[in-house]
Amino acid sequence: MSRIYKSPSRYIQGPGAITELGAHAAPFGSSALGIARTAAIERMGAAIKRGFEREGAMLALEPFGGECTDAEIKRLRSLARERGCDVIIGIGGGKVIDTAKAVAHTLGAPVIVCPTAASSDAPVSALSVIYREDGTFDRYLYLPASPDVVLMDTEIAAAAPVRLTVAGMGDALATYIEARACAASGAAVCGGGTMTRAALALARSCFDTLMEDGVKAKAALDAGCLTPAVENIIEANTLLSGIGFESCGLAAAHAVNNALARRPEAARSMHGEKVAFGVLVQLVLENAPTKELDEVLGLMRAVGLPTTLAALGIEDASRELIDAVARDACAPTDTMGNLPFAVTPAGVRDAIIAADAIGGSR
Template sequence: MKVTVGPAQYIRNKSLLEDAGSYIKKFGKTAALIGGQISRGLVEDSLRKSLTEHEILLKQSLWYGGESSQANIDRLTAELKDANVDVLITTGGGKSIDTVKAVAYQLNKPLVAIPTIAATCAAATPIAILYSDDGEFIGIERKSKAPDLVLVDSEIITKAPVRFLIAGIGDTLAKWFETQASVKKAVPNILNQTAVAIAGKVYQTLLQIGKNAVTSVQTQTVTKELEDVIDTIILVSGSVSGYGGDDCRTAGAHAIYSGLTIFPEVHETYHGEIVAFGILAQLCMENTSEDELKTLIGYYQEVGLPFTLRQMGITNLTESQWQKLGEFTVTIEEMANMPFEVTPQMVIDAVRQADELGNGMLSEIPAV
């Protein structure tokens, strides 16, 4: 049995970036920063100053490439192989962090993650999600490592566009629904039952204070509710798969997310937003009552998550496109975590049912 619960250390605080060097110095004297163009711009000056104060040289600052793709992983691995850096520092969102987790695994280097958005639990897991260079889902890469240290500056998260936090809520909601599905195939034990309990707490936390956290970002105010939601999205949700392992993996919602990425028009929609719609479709496959689905959609309306294909840019699919969606989605390994066999037609029917129900509630969106 092997369990990787999450990062070795997680620290979250206001203005934390100013003290980053005091935490990173234990990993060595030289570092490379790898991340998105915007995220590096946000953190590099403060990070470099803090590293210098603790006699750490930031030797390189590199763009991760824009997609968590094998090509970008290979390129960065080759570029850093002989760079003589002691520690890798990654910043940005899930794709950036996943890319560098795979690079750190290949190079066998310590890894520090500095998320600039709270949109996924990538900073707290040992796996990387791979995409093509064009953004289509490929698979789950297990030649990846959990960060040795995660530093979360809550002020930086607060200043990010609120849509990132909303997407993080959508992605994290899936922990409860997918864990409930995937664990049905497992023999109960202390680890997977602990994972189920954590997933339940994650779900209730988001229902109770998710809207408050969204409001905090909209008003640029660091609140306890926001910090609790940040911790829930980035750290606590990652521990569900950490404790549950293969018994508590992502399932139908993420498989449907991956299936929908075959349509280029959805690439402007964030991961967690698409996953949120995937939850609705998974619940349709599980014959969840319409009342329960409407209650969940009501929460989506409250926090700003999409619940129709049209809200994600997908309109007027042809029958051949529907068929391609169904056939591709059932090949995603996450779909095998459902407690029953899923056919392409089941996927098509579920997506259509979720979309129809969502469209029926569009007129009920609260006025802004």
């Protein structure tokens, strides 16, 4: 099986980068459909349109419907066709970006993504997470290519609610831990093939950056500052984590997240928060050294990531509920099987219970 490495064609990060959007979009087409939440359009729309006008290109901004569902993708695809748009742009968080990528895929059009927070690694991946109409997880949509351009304005990301960047740290925390499991099992990476040494090195760099700069970045963000540590964490949450997961693979942490995401009890928690708890579950399944478990827990607590089911919103974690989550996480279509050892729903159930106890007591 061939080694495969995926990445966006271009990644741009820095303060004020959103003003360059028109210049980066113009080479791909003369008319773009921009998808964003209404608040983002009101806050940034005029400035972004001025950039397109300077390039002699057109931009139509359309409010996002709220969920990355099949119905929303179909609606926006039809709108893009009606308006003759030849470029799709997603401006916002993970669900906006995933929707833009899916719309572009169905049209065969180039896609540019502009994250407004460093809340997940969705921006750089050739993947969209599709949800049901009630907001619960449905499936992964694997795409043939990563975005053409990822433009991350760090002034905008740093001004977002701090919880979003912290959730991004939770998502990024899983990158290397899942990558090394996939390396040990020889699992295929997202979209097929096996991992490269380059991807595994980036996954490791993601983990090291979180440990080195995570607490410093959280303090700076709480104080309303954009520091080198914040820049590093934004890159780790977005670029390093995105390339790392996609070109190395996923394992137990994301399988647990997916199962939790299907539970309405956990609806108030963010993707990265559920993934972070999934990291604890995976470390329990692996019987990770106490030193490593303490290191991971120390970071999670220091930046405010949830370490228990109750912190995710599951106040009454009955045995029946945990059994259901464990069975769901072990579905053949999910990524639990990428661990380098056999796993059963009963074993995952016990690991969830143990992770919850460890997260609440240490």
